Amino acid sequence: MAGADRISELHDSILTRILSYLTTKEAVRTRCLSKRWRNVWASVPVLDFDSADFWSYHIPSSTSEQLKCQDKFVEIIDAVLASRQVQQVDRFRLAWKYQVRNYPRHGHPLRRWIPYVVQQLPRVLSLYLEPLYDRLEIPDLTFTCSSLEEMKLQVDCSWLGSPHPPLVALPHLRKLYLGRFYISTDFMDKLLLGCPSLEELELHACCLFISQISCGNLKSLVINGCYPTTEIEVSIPSLQYLKVTVMSSDLLRKQDIFSKTCHL
Incomplete structure (x- = not known):
């Protein structure tokens, strides 16, 4: 039939495989395509968050607008993780540059994200971070994730x-x-x-x-x-x-x- 949506007819396992090549922000956007796509993104085994998707180079980093961009980035990650519940994570990547907000050492969002990710037994973990000050510590759970096969950790600060x-x-x-x-x-x-x-x-x-x-x-x-x-x-x-x-x-x-x- 002309104009038939053959992609939407594919099995969920194939659709999630396709979405795994997108960033998580892009995958979430597919929920607007149709009812068929509404919850497919939540089963994608790859989580890929990049603050560059929310950052504007035209706004000085000290402005309230950039603080709003960063807060939105954190809110979206929290919402995505909450929506997935116990869905398995195969790969988790977080690139968080230009952290214009200073979080307390033990109050950094990473401390609630890492326990969730570790519980899902990922194979690949990649963290690239640029904290405002030297108050960020990689959670100890990161070093006891028995499922990991590849890990990349970089924290760019002094x-x-x-x-x-x-x-x-x-x-x-x-x-x-x-x-x-x-x-x-x-x-x-x-x-x-x-x-x-x-x-x-x-x-x-x-x-x-x-x-x-x-x-x-x-x-x-x-x-x-x-x-x-x-x-x-x-x-x-x-x-x-x-x-x-x-x-x-x-x-x-x-x-x-x-x-x-x-x-x-």
């Missing part, structure tokens, strides 16, 4: 500090990216012991308070633009790829850079 979870238990984690953290010996030891399946590790612009990286399963190690405080011994028998770009601990000496890439 040095965030070293994560200090009491426990790291990520048995299925294969890929890990950490950006702009202080990496202490205690945290690195917990990380490598708590991630027995880890194959790829990338540290980006981190301050490294460690003297050794020792791991039996790691195949790829990238240390990109980091600031080591001492020499680091790498003891990784299974390593196949190594890339190192380090900068002087004296942040003013930008020219003091060492770069090395090896295929082993």
Whole structure:
């Protein structure tokens, strides 16, 4: 029949697969297409939130209008998570730049979002954040999500500090990216012991308070633009790829850079 809506006739599993390639904001908009589409978005196993979708570059960040944009962003994430109830999350991505509002350390919205996401046993977790001040801590639950296979954490502000979870238990984690953290010996030891399946590790612009990286399963190690405080011994028998770009601990000496890439 001419003009037939064949897409809407597809099974929900196919429709949710199609919507998984959209951002969550775009997926939610499909509810307006027809009654058939009203609740399909709520079953999409991918949640992708980006503050850039709500930010206007033409309005100064200090204005009340930008505060309203940020509050709207938080409200939408809260509403989406509440609407999904116990629907499984396969991938969760949050890119939150230009956080013009200063949240209390223990009152940041991330502290209510992460527990929900962890309960849904995601495979992939990606957090890119730009808090106003150094009052944001990655919730400890992030480091005990047993279903995770890939994780990317980056907090762009002045040095965030070293994560200090009491426990790291990520048995299925294969890929890990950490950006702009202080990496202490205690945290690195917990990380490598708590991630027995880890194959790829990338540290980006981190301050490294460690003297050794020792791991039996790691195949790829990238240390990109980091600031080591001492020499680091790498003891990784299974390593196949190594890339190192380090900068002087004296942040003013930008020219003091060492770069090395090896295929082993």
